Structure formats: structure tokens, C-alpha cells
Amino acid sequence: MNPLLSTEGLTVHYGGVRANTGISITADAGEVVGLIGPNGAGKTTFVDAVTGFTPAQGTVTVAGRRVDTLAPHQRRRAGLARTWQAGELFLDLTVRQNIAVAAGRRPLRNLWNDLTGRREATHETDAVMAMFGLEPVADRRPGELSLGRQKIVGVARALAGTVRVVLLDEPAAGLDTDESAAFGEHVRTIAGSGPAVLLIDHDMTLVAGICDRVYVLDYGAVIATGTPAEVLADPAVRTAYLGSELVP
Numbered sequence: 001m002n003p004l005l006s007t008e009g010l011t012v013h014y015g016g017v018r019a020n021t022g023i024s025i026t027a028d029a030g031e032v033v034g035l036i037g038p039n040g041a042g043k044t045t046f047v048d049a050v051t052g053f054t055p056a057q058g059t060v061t062v063a064g065r066r067v068d069t070l071a072p073h074q075r076r077r078a079g080l081a082r083t084w085q086a087g088e089l090f091l092d093l094t095v096r097q098n099i100a101v102a103a104g105r106r107p108l109r110n111l112w113n114d115l116t117g118r119r120e121a122t123h124e125t126d127a128v129m130a131m132f133g134l135e136p137v138a139d140r141r142p143g144e145l146s147l148g149r150q151k152i153v154g155v156a157r158a159l160a161g162t163v164r165v166v167l168l169d170e171p172a173a174g175l176d177t178d179e180s181a182a183f184g185e186h187v188r189t190i191a192g193s194g195p196a197v198l199l200i201d202h203d204m205t206l207v208a209g210i211c212d213r214v215y216v217l218d219y220g221a222v223i224a225t226g227t228p229a230e231v232l233a234d235p236a237v238r239t240a241y242l243g244s245e246l247v248p
């Protein structure tokens, strides 16, 4: 089976800083793949490079199609979706509107329908809301929701439309233990519905609990890969995390 996402030799320079050095990874359909590493290891840079938000050398292939010469919005159309570390919700829009706008189909029409009380949201919007149990809060604004729910709306937004690969950049940051566990179940549900999921997170309990495989970055390069148990026992990984409160 061909992987849904593969990168070969992805390399990013920021001036003199080599933020990513020759990163090659794969992620299969239905798989949750973790990308971990100490602060500054290059994880967000990798997501930016894969999704086209920063210039990179190397190749990015989604479902057998090279996308590395495409603009970010074209990569999104090819099925490459992402979340942002800082969250990206429109605070003045309802949960439904946030997702409908991201679904990309006639967004102004959807917005108009919602503003005028008409319910003609796309199938994608309804399907995604149902998947995450968001119907009860469909007409609320993000600021009225718990942080955990807001994070889920952010992921739901990323998933609206056609998604083959979703890259989640620290989606569980700031969640408490229970919220993080519930969030993890949602991530497994996403993968179970077909896409490949790349999860970046510092929460080792979450990563170890839901990832099938993990890549570890340090100084912009992959230093270990394997199951969560394998990489967490790897001496090179433990050394990379030395002095960090995140020691697995």
C-alpha cells in the first residue's frame, strides 16, 4: 500500500539556521503518526514545509501525487489539511459558521444561510459536526466554549472538505488530563475514518496512547523512529530531552 503522505529529504533553512535537514517520513491511511522532539527541534517548520507555508527543498507526496511545487491552497485542495498552534477560529462566527467557511463550498452562501436562519449547510459541515458531537454547540461562539471544545472545533475546521492527510500542530496544548484523553479519542476516530494523521504534541501520555508510530526530531533531523515504546526507550531520544521537563 502506498502511504498517503510521504516526504523525501525535506530541508528548510532560515538564514543560517537549518530548521529541517533531509526529513523523510511516511504516514499511511488510518495511521496516527507522532512527530515529537524538544523545543526548537523543527516540528512546526516541518508542518509549514509540508503544507507549503515555508519554502523547502525535497519532495512532498500526497496519495501518490507530488504537491511540493503547489501553493498552500492547492495543497489543501489535494487533501492536505492542518491546524495552527495558536488556533485559528473566527471568534465572531458561530461554531457552525467556522466549520462551514472552512468547508470551502460556497462559503458566503453558507454564511448568508446561517445568518438568515436557513439551514443549507453543506454535507461536509454537518458530517464533521456530527463526527465531533458539536451539534449542541453549533450556534455558540468559540469564546463561550471550554478550551477543550475550542480545540475540537479547530480540528473539525481542518477536517471540513476533502482530507487525505491532516497535520495537527500541538492540538492538545493547554488541555487538562481528562480533556486530553477525550481529545485523543477524537484523533483516533479521525484516523479510523480514513485519513493519515500526523500529530505533533509535547504531551507524551497522549502521544504514547494514540500513536501507531513516532518520529523524533532533534536539531531539525530525525534521530529515532518506531513505536512509542521503542522511541521512548531509545538512549538518543532520552539524551535529546535531557534537562527538559518533558522527559518521557
Ligand SMILES: Nc1ncnc2c1ncn2[C@@H]1O[C@H](COP(=O)(O)OP(=O)(O)OP(=O)(O)O)[C@@H](O)[C@H]1O
Residues within 6 Å of the ligand: 014, 015, 017, 018, 019, 037, 038, 039, 040, 041, 042, 043, 044, 045, 046
Ligand atoms: N520564521 C523563522 N525565522 C527564523 N528562524 C526560525 C523561524 N521559525 C523557526 N525558526 C527556527 O527554526 C528552528 C526550529 O523551530 P520550530 O518552531 O520549527 O521548532 P519546534 O520543534 O516546532 O519548536 P516548539 O516545540 O517550541 O514549537 C528553531 O531554531 C527556530 O528558532
